[in-house]
Amino acid sequence: MGLDLAISVHRECLLLDGREIKLRAKTFRVLVYLHEHQGRLVTKEDLFRAVWPGTFVSDDSLTKCVREIRRALGDSDHRMLKTVARRGFILDAPLKA
Secondary structure (H helix, E strand, C coil): CCCCEEEECCCCEEEECCEEEECCHHHHHHHHHHHHCCCCCEEHHHHHHHHCCCCCCCHHHHHHHHHHHHHHHCCCCCCCEEEECCCEEEECCCEEC
């Protein structure tokens, strides 16, 4: 039996089997953007434009957000949030909105 994963936009959190998992604001915005583009390659540049518009951000900020999302999802083997080397990410998680 799989996990029940959902995003609560109104509460700005991830719901894991009904339990709220709070994320930092930018991390939550990265998760929402990835969810909106579920199953497709999302480039780092796409994420920078969507989450940090008009601001210079280092790769480290995005890396930290991705690490927090994986931790919240329990995705230690990177099956739900896949990294495409030097290109971006693909969210392949059974998330509901």
